[in-house]
Amino acid sequence: MKNESRGLTIFSHIMMFIFALVCIIPFVLLISASLTDQDAIVAQGYSFIPHTFSTAAYEYLYERGTDIVRAYGVTVFVTVVGTAAGVAITALLAYPLSRSVTPHRNLIMFVVFFTMLFHGGLVPSYLVYTQIFDLKNTIWALIIPGLLMNGFYVMMMRTFFQTSIPGALIESAQIDGAGEYRTFWTIVLPLSTPILATIGLFECIMYWNDWQLGMIYITEPQLFSIQNLLNRIMQDIQFITTNMSDNSGDAMQQMPTDAVKMAIAVIGVLPILVAYPFFQKYFVKGIMIGAVKG
Secondary structure (H helix, E strand, O other): OHHHHHHHHHHHHHHHHHHHHHHHHHHHHHHHHHOEOHHHHHHHOOOOOOOOEOOHHHHHHHOOHHHHHHHHHHHHHHHHHHHHHHHHHHHHHHHHHHOOOOOOHHHHHHHHHHHHHOOOOHHHHHHHHHHHOOOOOOHHHHOHHHHOOOHHHHHHHHHHHHHHOOHHHHHHHHHOOOOHHHHHHHHHHHHHHHHHHHHHHHHHHHHHHOOHHHHHHOOOHHHOOHHHHHHHHHHHHHHHHHHOOHHHHHHHHHOOHHHHHHHHHHHHHHHHHHHHHHHHHHHHHHHHHHOOOO
């Protein structure tokens, strides 16, 4: 049995190592391609080690450095505010749903679950946010639509509250005179760090990577997020590539089109890769506990 357990452990480690490589290799190729000369990519394709090292792609993006810095500022603001508000609203809804004393909690839970299955559609959503809330070309157009929460997050946090917060602890706090709000802020939330960090990471990634809201509701360049700006840069490159005249062929060859696409992906994903290790401990614990069926 001991040898079997050791063999299973070794096999598990080997499989996890293979899975880790499968996740890491695309990023290595991505960075390598962004540092490869355009002519080398066209002639020899992508490789893990640049055939001809070149920073032309990043120099091309550096020329738009002011726009990129401003877009990063917009994205950071949207991500921080949206994540904080999203986690707060999710917790404020999930906690009452976890309490058996909440009136009509089953009906409310059904409504939350219903939103996971059906959606009103793009056109009604656009009309609501532009005609009723007048969010078009405002920074809040990148935040508020995401606050209409993901029902899965609510259900996961509710399950965490039900399975990880002892009912006796809440009852003892109420016996000592604590109300629902004080119990929630001083007892429940401090014990819920894993699930809060998990939902926060999900929300953070969603807001950071979001480009659809900006494409729908934002037309002012000063409000472009980093994802929208990089998407516009890619569209500009594609437009130039398909519409350059024959007389401009030499100039076109100097533009690092493929490398720029890879550099854009690196710039967009790098901050999340840097931030993830700080959340990993809470993320693993929260996703395991929160996913337990209540």
